[in-house]
Amino acid sequence: MDDRRTDNRTDGDDEAAAVSRFVERFAAQLVQAGMARMPARVFAALLSSEQGSLTSAELSEQLKVSPAAVSGAVRYLAQVNLVTREREPGSRRERYHVRGDQWHNALLERDAFLRNWQTTMQEGVEQFGLDTPQGRRINDTLEFFRFLEKELGSLMQRWAAHRAEHLDG
Template sequence: MPGGRLTSEDRRQIAAGLADGLGYAEIGRRLGRPASTVMREVTRNGGPDGYGATRAHEATRHRARRHKQAEPAAAPVPDGGGGRDPHTVQDLTESWAAVLVRQGVPRVAAGVMACLYVTDSGALTAADLVQRLRVSPASISNAVTFLEQQGLLRRERTPGVRRERYVIDDGIWVRTLLVTMQTNDALAAEAKRAAGILGAATPAGARFESSAGLLLMVNDSLRQGMEQWRRSLAESSDGG
């Protein structure tokens, strides 16, 4: 039933929808379930290209048996404010992490980012993350190292406190976009060089010339968008 656990028939409909090229929102609409539920189901069971209804159903049953044998999971950890329902926040965290996984972020690293992003403070310790994600401290350490290398979080140590905290802020997307723009500029420059070598009038040269134009156009749009975002923040700050 909608809102309960997925049935084998639900999973057959999900598999059929994926085969027909439907998006998560449309599959969810047909099942009477949120798109996030469908996305998590598919992400946990092979992704869009590897999802199989029977295999997903058996894998879910196996995980359920394993969880029953393990120690009971900790209750969702509240963020300490806002009157939020911890279970709703946990569902949001899982959905956000699933989106990041789809973008290529490793699973635990995606979970770390999601946990940090949904907290008002934007900061958690390793122990906090272990409790929320139910993974080992080593997994958290590896995920934090990966995210730090990507410029997606930073370490922070409070004077007099032994534990360091991992911090995420609004600037992560600016830094990510800047890296993207630098990559696009490098690709565009190389594409223009290739077009000059191959000859812009040739099919191969024209292909490179067109690629360079697209990359530079994307970068112009990103610069304009970032500038507009900065102006909007400044205006909001002045108005406050």
């Protein structure tokens, strides 16, 4: 159960295979959580890369997929603010970076989600009225989402504090 890398010489293939295993396992869990497969694989690969960034060609080769697939995945990831795209100076290559504050941003996206849900619940409450069991039940749900939205802010603040505290070295 102790197959961590023993030394970092001559075992380039083993290393690559080990990285791939981690990437695929992590990607699978992201998929379980609702992310599309290719974006999940790309994100996991970037997270596991030394610099936290890879080019389209590198992703294409490592994941064994066409450049077209990488293109689509990256477009999505950029849209939801999980990666940024940067031009490599003096080249047509583009590098895709994972952001240091990835999860923070992902959580904030979730926040927008919550607002949509609240709108729907609000309409449900108005439709049924608070004098019906359904109306009250849906209103409970609405309250819960409002509560969650409010809490997310302070939660991220506590995370920032926690991280600063444990940062130094």
